Amino acid sequence: MKLSRARRVVENALGILVARWRVFRKSLEVQPELVDKLVLASCSLHNLLRSDAAEPVMESERLPVQAFDNLDGIRRHPTKYASKSSRKV
Template identity: 35%
Template sequence: MGGFLRQANYISSLQKTGLPTPEGLEGCSMQIPYFFAGDSAFALSENLMKPYTGDIPKGTPQRIFNYRLSRGRRIVENAFGISSAVFRVFRKPKLLEPEKAEWVIMTVILLHNYLRKHSPNIYTPFGTLDYEVNGNLTEGSWRNEGDMTCMVPIRNIPRRPTNYCTKVRDEIANYFINNGALEWQDQYA
């Protein structure tokens, strides 16, 4: 009965977030939930994956998972950082009703995507975004803007993840070294 209630609560929470229901990955033994990529400040949960902690040996599934997760997070950091640098509305608190704040955010996202597609050399000239050359990361110029957001830093509070969340992360890590492997990931992870 407990498993059924947990599943019902999980489906209810997914409907609130708008995330699709879990799906199988090729070669995985369980359904993998859609998730957000977080850093170590967040708690590992069904829909938020965070890196493994500690000094992890090179070439291990955990190290490759951390590398692949950080690459995904970097894309989001670039998009948000550039949007904050250009659309300064993100640099101060918004005293708006949630619906109006959502309109502002969606408008900035649409403008950002439009400019990236139609005027990439003007909106984000070379060097604006983070980029890698032979595994060496060069940070984009947007990172030199100083404090660009009104976001309050999240305190790192130790939280013990459920066995299920740990198993999901381990399953994704194994997928990254088997069916989901990229030919160059071992050079950098």
């Protein structure tokens, strides 16, 4: 695959993510190490939602809201944090 085509594919994929998930409409305010996981999780959720085989979730299978209270490692950081970290790379 040529580099220009690969770039188009990536830009299209990111455009789809931006259209579906509001978190991608501005700079991500998370630690750089978490960006890969965030993008992969978003892609997985997108694919699950698009899947024809996806069945509705039963009420008994839903997680209570409290299950998300202690998500380790996911904190909001000032936008400048990402810029400082990217300069180190």
